[in-house]
Amino acid sequence: MLRFIVRRLIQSIPLLFLISAILFVILNNIGDPLATLGGRQRTSAAERDRLERQLGLDQPIHMQYIFWLIGNDWFQFDSDGDGVGDRYGTRRGILRGDLGSSFRERRPVSDVISDRLPPTLLLMGTAYVFTIIMALGVGIYSALRPYSRADNVITALSFILYSMPIFWIALSLLWIFAVTFKQAGLPYLPTVGMYEPGQPVTVAQVARHMVLPVLSLSLISIAGYSRYVRSGMLEVINSDYIRTAYAKGLSGRRVLYRHALKNASLPLVTLIGLDIPFLLGGAVVTEQIFSWPGMGQLFINALDGADFPVLMGLLMLIALLVVIFQILTDVVYALIDPRIRL
């Protein structure tokens, strides 16, 4: 297994280089980071020339990519516009652990991302765990009562929730549990933010602020995932080995959770393995609506301002995690199902 992991990691290195090169070219063509720097007036040609020189945007794209990779502290830039290089760059490049500097915030991308990562991990992690627990519960319950009234109701609800846009769910929850409940004199939940500014940050306070965003994120996913669990369980529940397990006198609970669920969860493991890296990308809509200070908001802000260094940092982080979690998924597969050999 160790050989498999090492081999896959080595294989992923050229893949990550290829991804970074493609992303770099695409991102450099999605917008103009200098377009809005003039404020109310469009950035003038003279200001644009100056900023391009100072930010290194006047260099050909392959040179910019090289700077992003290995840094520019070996290259002299022409900061005063006289055509002669006069200042060494200060970047060390991603291969030396420097993700560059944000055009918008003028601070290291690693700082920008690390500010946003913990809130996203907290929100998305909680929502994901909640989703999986609920999906397993609902899916198993449905599978054990196929085509019963309860199963039909769950199926209908799942399709309704799955069809709903997340902004609609989020805004509905916000208006019902935060605004309407308060106006009706009922206990209510906070509208926005991760905690109340100016008050001590407690677990209870953060938990209160998480209820609505977690529900918004989870409802659609529960609907989707529970269908996978249900169909997986239905497939295995009538298998010979399940019948054999019952014939051996094992308890229903043991058969269900030890034998059936283990095999039925294989598709879910694949989904989870593919989804987890994207959790770090945050939830754009939910974070916007509930003002959650996470990576989704950062992504939108960076996209709006064509802040390439931040976008590159975010997307490469996700790409790296996709590679890692695909390897982990294969490993978990082998652990769950002995028939699979790595």
Add this chain to the structure above:
Amino acid sequence: MHFRKNLLGAITILMMVSMVLGGVGAQNTKSLSLAFVQEIDSLNFGMYSSQFFSALLTTLWNSPAWVFDDQLNPIPRLAAEIPSTDNGGVSPDGKTITIRLRDDIVWSDGEPITSADFVFTYEMFMADGNAVDSRSPYSLMESVTAPDSQTVVVKFADVYAPWLTSIFTLVHPKHILEPIFEAEGTLDNASYNRIPTVSSGPFVVSEWQTGNYILFTRNEAYFDEPAILDQIFVRFIPDDAAQVAALINRDVDLGIFIAPDDALTLQRNGIDIIAVNSGYNEGLYFNFREGKAPAIKELAVRQAIAYGMDRQGIVEDLLRYGDGPDDHNVVATNFWYNTPWSNPDIQVEEYNPDLARQILEEAGWIDEDGDGIREKDGVRLRLTWATNQRRLRTLVQAVGQQQLAEVGIEVQLVNLPSDIFFGSYGDGNPVALGEYDFWEFSTTPGSFPDPNHVYWTCAEIPSDDNPSGANDMALCDEELDALFQLQRTLADPEARQAIFYQIQQIMHDNVYWLPMWHDPDLYALSARFENARIAPIFQFWNAANWDVSS
């Protein structure tokens, strides 16, 4: 079954506990919360930020040479008086401005604010090591000198009429930043840009929780009357609907850029709405680019649009922000509407579809095939109307399209994403490339409340050689261009006003720009927010006087 029960039980308990814990904690301090729909990139506006929301915050933590109050009167802050020709602050040739500083001004760390800070600020804007967002207007200066610690002398290469609204809107502490610049050769990465370590305003920046809020607390060393409030939270709430919910729930005390329909909802929930004139007017811009849009170049067609659209009806129906009869935007008369530079003789064309039809017929646009749309020389009168995807604009387009169809003009509507619509010729913006007949947006003179503007000047026509040019209309009227150039060099306000009256008359007579509505910014204020006198620029100029009712 037990598992399900346990799970449901746990969820119910979580909900109940979290709800019971709900409610607003007791406030021991005088505090206000402001909602911003955009998180700012830097507090160092001008150098490292061009965002409106960053500009809003400047007067909380940094005192400029002077501010403008809510009536647009200049009020000295660091300066002892507003420079003028009468007090010798403006030289007879108008090129030299002498600013005399107060003798009691200090940074929050107790260091005196002197003319050296002004000179340092100028030098930092111009330093090659600093990738500042814009050097304007410092790049127009020949020199900034400090003959003594309380006198700043600014020399412009040429007369620069808008100096009063654009110089030293922020002044930076030399004693804090000079060592950083000397060590690093740049201020680009200085943490001061994000959390200024010293302040010259009524508040100091205490904390910036990324994505959450910025906390300002009272500057105990402030040289003017100390702030009444203990603290101000600026909360980032990027979603408009969430901002409305937070205002209704009294989680925040001020909301900015409120949409008219949201304003109605807020007013009905006891939130005050105030309209602040920041110089913005919505209007139609016409395409004069050579080889493009032949029909719209005809004055008759532009006049027919002016008479054929019921602008008064549009503002009454679509731009209503209150239940009162006058609680709606008004139709603007010109680009400088509601400023001292606005020509009072210019009136809005009344909605008169019959006159629109008559003008078109006299110009040879006749509906020959009886389909309701006019033709001339076999060419159908079909125009494209572009704007971004803002909901209000799409509604206005739909109404305008219907009304113009009634006078025989077929209009095709185009809605572009904002980043494309507001892009430049160099970005491939189809508007700047001349792909549409006319387009709609709202803007303000670039140095508002100064009237200077460059949109309709010949040198600003975008081209391959000038890809950032601002004159997307590609209009080059030599008489108009000369007047725009002339006003910029006049130090005498009355002479300048006369020039602007002429400019507006030419633009009106030729329908070079069609005003749609005056577009003030709508602010929402909670009932407990007292002494808020939001100004058009330096919006929070009187933040030291802000208070909360008990």
